[in-house]
Amino acid sequence: MSDTVLYDYWRSSASYRLRIALNMVAETFRTVPVDILAKEHRSQEHLARNPQGLVPVLEIDGHSFTQSLAVIEYLDETRGGAFLPGDSVGRQRVRALSYVIAMEIHPVCNSHVGAHVMSITGGGEEARVAWMRKFIGEGLAAFEVLLDSPSTGAFCHGDRPSMADICLVPQVYNARRWGVDLSACPRLVAIADRCVELKPFAKAHPDQVKPSGS
Amino acid sequence: MSDTVLYDYWRSSASYRLRIALNMVAETFRTVPVDILAKEHRSQEHLARNPQGLVPVLEIDGHSFTQSLAVIEYLDETRGGAFLPGDSVGRQRVRALSYVIAMEIHPVCNSHVGAHVMSITGGGEEARVAWMRKFIGEGLAAFEVLLDSPSTGAFCHGDRPSMADICLVPQVYNARRWGVDLSACPRLVAIADRCVELKPFAKAHPDQVKPSGS
Structure with a gap:
C-alpha cells in the first residue's frame, strides 16, 4: 500500500477539513507543509501537484487528488467514512449545508481573494477584515x-x-480568527464546540499542526 | 407525484446547470422566474425558500432543495443521471473538476460579490469587469x-x-458575457461547444428561458 501524504497548510480551512476526515476514517498519513506565506503554493513544484495552486493535495491509493470535498466523498466511498447519511434526501441536505460553507463562504474569503481586495481598494488590512467579516x-x-x-x-x-460538520468547524475557527460576530449564531457555535471535543477534530486543529515559528 | 418546480433566473449559472441536469434525466418541470435585477431573490417570499437568497431552488418529490450541485447528486442517485462515473477515482476527478468551477470561480464572481466590489472600490463597471476577467x-x-x-x-x-460538463458550459457562457479571453483554453472551449449541440444543453440555454424584455 502506498504512503498517504497530505500537502497541507496549517491554517487552511480546506486542509483542516481533510485532516478531520482522515482522522475520522483512521487513515494513517503524513503531512508535508506548504508555506502559503512564503508563496510555496505558487512554486512549480506545487503547481505540478495542483494547477490551481491551492492546498490541500492528497496522495492516496497511488493517486494525487485535489479539492477537499471531492476527496471527502472519495474517502466516504472507499473507507466507509459515513460522512453522508444513507438516504438521498439526507445526503442532499448534508451536501447543501457543506456547500453553503465550502462554496459560498470559503472561496470568496480565500487568501488570494483577500489579498486582491486589499490591492484594488488600497484599503489595507482594514479593507480585508471588512470583506471577511x-x-x-x-x-x-x-x-x-x-x-x-x-x-x-x-x-x-x-x-x-457529517461532512457538514467537517466544513463547519474550520469555518468557525476562521470566523473567530477574523473577529466575526457570532452572537446571532448560537446553534452552529454549539455544534462546532461539540465537535472540537471529539478526538478526530481535536487532533486536526491548526494548533496541533502549526509549524514552530508560525 | 408532486409538481417539479424550478425557481430560476435565466442568466444564473447555477440555474442553467440545473436546467441541463433536469433535461438530461428527462424530468418534466416548470420554471418560476425570480428576477435578480428586481431584487426578488431578497424578498421574504424567496428568503423563505432559501435563506441564502440565491437561485436556484428546486421543488421535487415533495422537498425543497437548494445548492445546484447537491441537487445534481440527488438527481444522480434518484433518477440514474449518470452524472458521475461508476469508479471512485473517476468520481473524485469529476467532482474535483466540477468544484474548480462551482467553488473557485462561480461564487467569487457571483452578482452580489461583483456589486460589492464596485461599491468598495468606487471603480464602477470597469472594476467589476476586471474582477470577473x-x-x-x-x-x-x-x-x-x-x-x-x-x-x-x-x-x-x-x-x-458528466457533472463537470454541466458546470463548464454555463461558466463558458458567463466568461463570454464578461469578455474573458479564452484563447489559451482551446480544450475546454471545444468541449463546451460540443455540449451545447446536445439537446439537453441546447434546451437549457439562457436564451431559451430569457423572459421577453430582459
Whole structure:
C-alpha cells in the first residue's frame, strides 16, 4: 500500500477539513507543509501537484487528488467514512449545508481573494477584515437559519458528525480568527464546540499542526 | 407525484446547470422566474425558500432543495443521471473538476460579490469587469491544465457528459458575457461547444428561458 501524504497548510480551512476526515476514517498519513506565506503554493513544484495552486493535495491509493470535498466523498466511498447519511434526501441536505460553507463562504474569503481586495481598494488590512467579516458573517447567518430544521440534532444532521460538520468547524475557527460576530449564531457555535471535543477534530486543529515559528 | 418546480433566473449559472441536469434525466418541470435585477431573490417570499437568497431552488418529490450541485447528486442517485462515473477515482476527478468551477470561480464572481466590489472600490463597471476577467480567467486556465489527462475524452471525463460538463458550459457562457479571453483554453472551449449541440444543453440555454424584455 502506498504512503498517504497530505500537502497541507496549517491554517487552511480546506486542509483542516481533510485532516478531520482522515482522522475520522483512521487513515494513517503524513503531512508535508506548504508555506502559503512564503508563496510555496505558487512554486512549480506545487503547481505540478495542483494547477490551481491551492492546498490541500492528497496522495492516496497511488493517486494525487485535489479539492477537499471531492476527496471527502472519495474517502466516504472507499473507507466507509459515513460522512453522508444513507438516504438521498439526507445526503442532499448534508451536501447543501457543506456547500453553503465550502462554496459560498470559503472561496470568496480565500487568501488570494483577500489579498486582491486589499490591492484594488488600497484599503489595507482594514479593507480585508471588512470583506471577511461581511461574507463570513452573512454566510454563517444563512447557515444558522438552515439549522432550524427537525433534521438537525446534536450535529448538523442528526446525532453524528457529517461532512457538514467537517466544513463547519474550520469555518468557525476562521470566523473567530477574523473577529466575526457570532452572537446571532448560537446553534452552529454549539455544534462546532461539540465537535472540537471529539478526538478526530481535536487532533486536526491548526494548533496541533502549526509549524514552530508560525 | 408532486409538481417539479424550478425557481430560476435565466442568466444564473447555477440555474442553467440545473436546467441541463433536469433535461438530461428527462424530468418534466416548470420554471418560476425570480428576477435578480428586481431584487426578488431578497424578498421574504424567496428568503423563505432559501435563506441564502440565491437561485436556484428546486421543488421535487415533495422537498425543497437548494445548492445546484447537491441537487445534481440527488438527481444522480434518484433518477440514474449518470452524472458521475461508476469508479471512485473517476468520481473524485469529476467532482474535483466540477468544484474548480462551482467553488473557485462561480461564487467569487457571483452578482452580489461583483456589486460589492464596485461599491468598495468606487471603480464602477470597469472594476467589476476586471474582477470577473481575473477570477474567471485564472480559474478556467487551471481547468484547462486539468483537462490535460488521459481521462479526458470528447467530454471532460470520457465520452459522455458528466457533472463537470454541466458546470463548464454555463461558466463558458458567463466568461463570454464578461469578455474573458479564452484563447489559451482551446480544450475546454471545444468541449463546451460540443455540449451545447446536445439537446439537453441546447434546451437549457439562457436564451431559451430569457423572459421577453430582459
